[in-house]
Amino acid sequence: MREDAKRIFMTYGGSTIRMYQAGEYEAYKALDASPEDEAHWLEELIEGLAGELSIRGWEAVGRLEEIAKDRKDVRPLERAIKFAARHLMSADSLVKLIYAERIVAMLQALQGRVPVPMLHESVRTAKILLDDIVEKPLILDAGHDLAAHGLKDKRALNRRAEQAIEVLKRVLDGGS
Numbered sequence: 001m002r003e004d005a006k007r008i009f010m011t012y013g014g015s016t017i018r019m020y021q022a023g024e025y026e027a028y029k030a031l032d033a034s035p036e037d038e039a040h041w042l043e044e045l046i047e048g049l050a051g052e053l054s055i056r057g058w059e060a061v062g063r064l065e066e067i068a069k070d071r072k073d074v075r076p077l078e079r080a081i082k083f084a085a086r087h088l089m090s091a092d093s094l095v096k097l098i099y100a101e102r103i104v105a106m107l108q109a110l111q112g113r114v115p116v117p118m119l120h121e122s123v124r125t126a127k128i129l130l131d132d133i134v135e136k137p138l139i140l141d142a143g144h145d146l147a148a149h150g151l152k153d154k155r156a157l158n159r160r161a162e163q164a165i166e167v168l169k170r171v172l173d174g175g176s
Contacts (some may be wrong), residue, residue: 005031009041010131013063015070042071050079055091056141058098063073069109077106077114089104092141093133093157094149097164100129104164107171123168130168133161 008028011016019025033041046067061083062075073152084099091099103126107114114122138139140146151157 001031002033002037005033005037006041008044009033009038013045013065013067013068013070014038014042017070042067042073043075046073046075046079049076050083053080053083053087055087058095061099061102065106065109068106072110072113074110074114074118077103077110078118080106081118081122081125084129085121088129089132092139092144093136093154094140094144094146094151096133097127097157097161098149100126100133100161101164104167104171108167111171111174112122119172122174126168127165128165130161134158 005028008019008024008031012022012024016025016028019028046064049060049064049067053064061080064080067073068076080099080103084103088096088099103122105133107122107126107148138157146152146157151160
């Protein structure tokens with residue numbers, strides 16, 4: 001029974017809304033997972049996703065963003081920032097943009113919950129990525145397509161980066 005509850009929890013990132021939308025919520029509730037189990041599974045999920053972060057894609061950072069938003073938990077932001085600061089300067093322009101936008105979205109969702117040192121590190125890391133996008137030529141790895149992300153050229157990429165920078169400024173000013 002506990003393993004069934006864990007499977008459902010992990011599949012839906014601990015989100016009861018996503019469980020409900022998939023028709024699994026009642027089954028999950030019937031399994032009566034304890035808050036301690038859920039806390040342990042959430043930590044396991046966050047660490048697992050942190051281990052999946054890659055400069056080749058952004059699925060794991062997207063799932064970390066969902067957890068940060070759903071759970072109002074700063075740990076996904078912390079893991080994304082650590083990865084971004086160490087690995088993303090060698091990534092292509094689109095990966096940098098997606099990661100920076102995910103970090104900005106987490107900062108917005110966690111407004112008022114992020115410790116000041118982490119807030120400053122997060123803003124600095126995102127700003128470095130966004131500035132790099134704007135200042136350097138467009139670099140795209142094979143398989144990464146601008147059009148799939150609503151972008152048609154370098155100018156559109158720069159515009160999105162500049163919009164994210166504006167949001168960062170509002171986050172630092174205490175607004176969203």
